Amino acid sequence: MAEVAVNLAAVRQTIADAAVRSGRSPNAVRFVLVTKTVAPERVLEAIRAGANDLGENKVQEGRSKAQALCGEAVHWTMIGHLQSNKVKDALRFAEEVQSLDRLSLATALEKRLQYLGRGLDVLVQVNTSGEASKYGLRPEDVPAFLRELRAFDALRPKGFMTLATFTPDEVEVRRCFRLLRHIRDRAKAEAPQGGSLVDLSMGMSGDYAWAIEEGASIVRVGQAVFGPRPVPDSHYWPGAAGTA
Numbered sequence: 001m002a003e004v005a006v007n008l009a010a011v012r013q014t015i016a017d018a019a020v021r022s023g024r025s026p027n028a029v030r031f032v033l034v035t036k037t038v039a040p041e042r043v044l045e046a047i048r049a050g051a052n053d054l055g056e057n058k059v060q061e062g063r064s065k066a067q068a069l070c071g072e073a074v075h076w077t078m079i080g081h082l083q084s085n086k087v088k089d090a091l092r093f094a095e096e097v098q099s100l101d102r103l104s105l106a107t108a109l110e111k112r113l114q115y116l117g118r119g120l121d122v123l124v125q126v127n128t129s130g131e132a133s134k135y136g137l138r139p140e141d142v143p144a145f146l147r148e149l150r151a152f153d154a155l156r157p158k159g160f161m162t163l164a165t166f167t168p169d170e171v172e173v174r175r176c177f178r179l180l181r182h183i184r185d186r187a188k189a190e191a192p193q194g195g196s197l198v199d200l201s202m203g204m205s206g207d208y209a210w211a212i213e214e215g216a217s218i219v220r221v222g223q224a225v226f227g228p229r230p231v232p233d234s235h236y237w238p239g240a241a242g243t244a
């Protein structure tokens with residue numbers, strides 16, 4: 001088997017094992033394969049090995065990759081910071097946005113979706129680490145944001161997304177995941193659209209097993225499948241530590 005297929009199988013196994021450890025079925029956790037910086041030919045290897053749920057951080061890259069792979073039956077999710085003036089291009093390839101973090105973005109998405117005559121699954125991104133470099137709502141602002149979201153007919157909020165603090169400290173990383181879970185549980189009980197706020201998108205290559213143990217229903221994993229990225233994390237999260 002090729003390297004990508006081997007790595008994919010290993011990640012799937014790790015996900016299944018962690019799901020079972022958290023008292024869930026082995027396929028209870030959705031695996032979004034993050035393809036940023038990976039050339040379409042290697043993404044195609046992953047698709048051939050069964051990956052069909054793909055995530056991109058940047059609009060331009062996502063759009064051109066989706067075009068290069070347009071014959072494939074895959075689902076693209078936007079997981080990175082989305083500028084309002086890029087909404088039009090994002091909606092050309094993304095069927096879902098996990099990085100909804102402000103009202104102005106909701107407004108821009110709604111306007112374009114109304115024009116297109118379609119809806120969009122969204123996750124509300126929360127900054128659980130408290131780091132200034134991370135995007136996302138402050139935890140205390142989530143309830144009011146959810147109330148405001150009711151006015152947006154085309155947006156279907158399905159839950160929450162976060163990035164944990166970039167640190168090898170397991171306690172701190174799990175604290176972020178647990179915080180998102182508390183936010184979700186509270187929203188489920190109190191928010192107007194509470195019944196549909198089920199998803200927790202948390203966990204990347206370095207921490208997805210912990211995330212699943214803390215309740216993740218979606219993990220977003222790239223490097224564990226494709227190998228280390230050539231660009232530093234600061235390219236995606238300004239101010240983040242410079243390691244790949």
Ligand SMILES: *Cc1c(COP(=O)(O)O)cnc(C)c1O
Nearest residue numbers: 034057079204205220221222223
């Ligand atoms: C890149 C990225 C991931 C995946 O990170 P890996 O280290 O490649 O697993 C997850 N979420 C977001 C928002 C990303 O930009």
